[in-house]
Amino acid sequence: METRAPYVMIGAFVMISIAAAFLFILWLGQSQREFDEYDIIFTERVSGLSVGAAVRFNGIQKGEVDELSIDPDDPSIVIARVRVDRDTPVKTDTKAELEFVGFTGLAIIQFVGGSANAPLLKDVSDENAPNIRADTSGFAAFLEGSGDVMAQANRLLSDDNINGISGIIANIETMTAVFAENDEEISETLRSINTITSDLAQVTNKLDAAATGLQTFMESDAPATMEEVEALLTESRALMTDLRAITNENRASLRLFADQGLGQVAPALGEARRLLRTLDAMLREIDRDPNAYFFGERAPEYVGEEE
Structure with a gap:
């Protein structure tokens, strides 16, 4: 027993020394x-x-x-x-x-x-x-905001809102049933709408074509037409200018004709009307019996046989 005691003490001393050295090195590194x-x-x-x-x-x-x-x-x-x-x-x-x-x-x-x-x-x-x-960290902000979210969720899921949602669902079910019962009529209505849409598309195409034609006319033919109209207006202005000049030059003659000539025109027109009536009567007589008119002989009248 006395022989083993020094070895135990030596071993313990060595272990304590190693631990102390390790702690010293760690402390030195930290310091x-x-x-x-x-x-x-x-x-x-x-x-x-x-x-x-x-x-x-x-x-x-x-x-x-x-x-x-x-x-x-x-x-x-x-x-x-x-x-x-x-x-x-x-x-x-x-x-x-x-x-x-x-x-x-x-x-x-x-x-x-x-x-x-x-x-x-x-x-x-x-x-x-x-x-x-x-x-404020993101998680803390989430926790702070979650209270408001839960409060809003509670208000959203109140009894009144739940009853309202139930009513909406019931109305949707009723509308679905009505649609199912009137499926043929709804289909016919949709077909009519489709036909109307097609007609509107055709009308739109025609309007587009008309607009294109009008644009083409305005771009190509309209300038030439406007030039012709302007030329016609220019000639009309020149003609009116000439007529105005002629009227001014013959104003005295026109006034004399209006004062004297128009008074003689009325009797001449009366004689012309009488002449025309005479000629008309003569032509009617010639047409009815030209032989009697030119030779003074009347054509014998035809008398049918008596039965």
């Missing part, structure tokens, strides 16, 4: 690693977020949550102190969001965005841990 600290300000619940949760920048893990606390001045605000690698480019316009990992209910902090020209937040902030106000 030499450089971090930047930021305070993430949440104005919503941070369910699922805990100390040690990952902090990612555009999906790449760059640190972890070091501390969670509640703002003593405003209990609705949660402050998450995070440590991220010093080379993490957290800009003045970088956003922080609470993001859930799968369906486990665990949450992480996600840094998003940041323009290339924006300065680093740690360079322009005087605080040891600059503040970043977190945006």
Whole structure:
């Protein structure tokens, strides 16, 4: 027994020394690693977020949550102190969001965005841990909006609306039954509508053809016709000008004829009418019995035989 005791003690000492060396190396690595600290300000619940949760920048893990606390001045605000690698480019316009990992209910902090020209937040902030106000996460927004959606759904599915929908369905069933009973009449009506549509299409085609013909006439024949009309109007104007000139030149003769000649025209017309009546009577006599008219002999009258 005395021989084995030193070996047990030596083995225990060696194991403890190895563990101590491993812990020392781990502590040394942690102490030499450089971090930047930021305070993430949440104005919503941070369910699922805990100390040690990952902090990612555009999906790449760059640190972890070091501390969670509640703002003593405003209990609705949660402050998450995070440590991220010093080379993490957290800009003045970088956003922080609470993001859930799968369906486990665990949450992480996600840094998003940041323009290339924006300065680093740690360079322009005087605080040891600059503040970043977190945006509302998509899941939280969904949870907040789901209450309104459920309320609207409840209003939509109220008893009055359900009764109204039932009435609409009943009316649709009644209309369907009526259509089924009058299927032949509806088919005939549809055929009539189809015929009317065909007739309208033919009329439309004819109107299109007429419009095309009118357009062709206006483009080809109308200019020539207008030129002829203009030429006729020009000749008419010239004729009227000549007549006006002749009238002006013979105004005195026309006035003399109107004063004296028209008085002699009426007796002459009377004599002409009497002459025409005489000629008419003479022609009738010649036509009736030319022999008696020219030779003074009357043609014998025919007397039928007595029975």
